[in-house]
Amino acid sequence: MALFGAPQPSERDPINAVQAAIALQEVIEQVNADLKARGSDLRLSIGIGINTGEVTAGYIGSRQRTDYTVIGDAVNLAARLESNAKPGEILIGETTAQCLKALLQTGFEFGEEEREFAFVPLGGLKVKGKLREVNVYRLLWGEELVSAKGEVDKRGDGDGEHTFFHSTAKNLVFVEHETLLRPRQGWATVRREPRRKLTVRVVVAGTDLSGRSFEQETETVDVSQSGACVRLAQPMAIPSPLTVSVPDYGWRGEAIVRTIARDEQGYLTGIEIIGQAPHW
Incomplete structure (x- = not known):
């Protein structure tokens, strides 16, 4: 478990978590490339879940052993997302997605080395400990992001409004249009309310x-x-x-x-x- 926002919270916490998750997956890709180059059949893979919410943070344990950690429903949901993530996937919860969109809509500045990413809705997911389904999004980056952007351009709905929740690392703006890419459920057009x-x-x-x-x-x-x-x-x-x-x-x-x-x-x-x- 990686923790962002405690003991010192920051508005960058959701972005930091996403960038760390992408970096982890990129390291795994490089390790697998090195294994392949050496002629090994061994391959490594990880799934990652990211969630945002209120937690109880502090030193928890007994006199014999204490650890700084966090507990709470937000932590449990992050673990559920991680357990549902397929090899190589990064899943984020609804609150994390909303925080990312809110940050990006304000013209949030990215660092020069931070990676471009997008996230697409996967719909509701039934997880242990929740009576209702939770909304889940999948993070796209690297070659998959380039491929997804190309597919969106090819499958436009005719009015030019065809993209997904998207951010770049070069201090550009958050974009939200009408057609959302749903990799597991095909393509769907969602009419968004005009503001x-x-x-x-x-x-x-x-x-x-x-x-x-x-x-x-x-x-x-x-x-x-x-x-x-x-x-x-x-x-x-x-x-x-x-x-x-x-x-x-x-x-x-x-x-x-x-x-x-x-x-x-x-x-x-x-x-x-x-x-x-x-x-x-």
């Missing part, structure tokens, strides 16, 4: 990462048919419940936190409204 820039006064109430209740008046950054992006003063867990009021529209309802990205003015928080959203 538009609209500033609307809202009042948001919920619980922050420290467990403190808050109520804040803020404004939307953009809106969609079933959600919005608002800027909050404090971070929240993903997913977290929220109560949202739109005084100018006379509307009040419930929402769930789906994405968080930090900027100079606070935390850009993407929310999904439960039930009927206001007519923005």
Whole structure:
């Protein structure tokens, strides 16, 4: 188990985890190439799972032996993803995918040596300890990424909107279009809700990462048919419940936190409204 974010958390934690996973797989590929060159039939392979969430971190054990480690549901899910990863695969959980998208959408800067990657949705996966299926994504890098980008270009749906969750290591931007590549399930077109820039006064109430209740008046950054992006003063867990009021529209309802990205003015928080959203 590799740990990122404790004892010192950083916004780079999801990126660091992905880059480390890719580096591990590249080392395995090089080892296998060396074995083949020596005429050996032995081949090594590993599967990797990455998950993000709240954990209990610290020195755990007894007087005879203590280890710095982490425990919690997020750790268990990472282990489940790892056990479901095929040889050579890197699987990431929904929260990790949302963190990566949120970081990339803010124009996050990559280091010069960091690797280009993409991730594609595999749908729901039933894992031990979970009543419901969890959403899983598969990471693409190296030759597989180059091949996947070529296939996307060849199999466009005619309107030019054909790519997947994609990032480059050269400080380019996150791109999200309508057609998503699903390697295990063929090709599927997912119509994504249009967003538009609209500033609307809202009042948001919920619980922050420290467990403190808050109520804040803020404004939307953009809106969609079933959600919005608002800027909050404090971070929240993903997913977290929220109560949202739109005084100018006379509307009040419930929402769930789906994405968080930090900027100079606070935390850009993407929310999904439960039930009927206001007519923005």
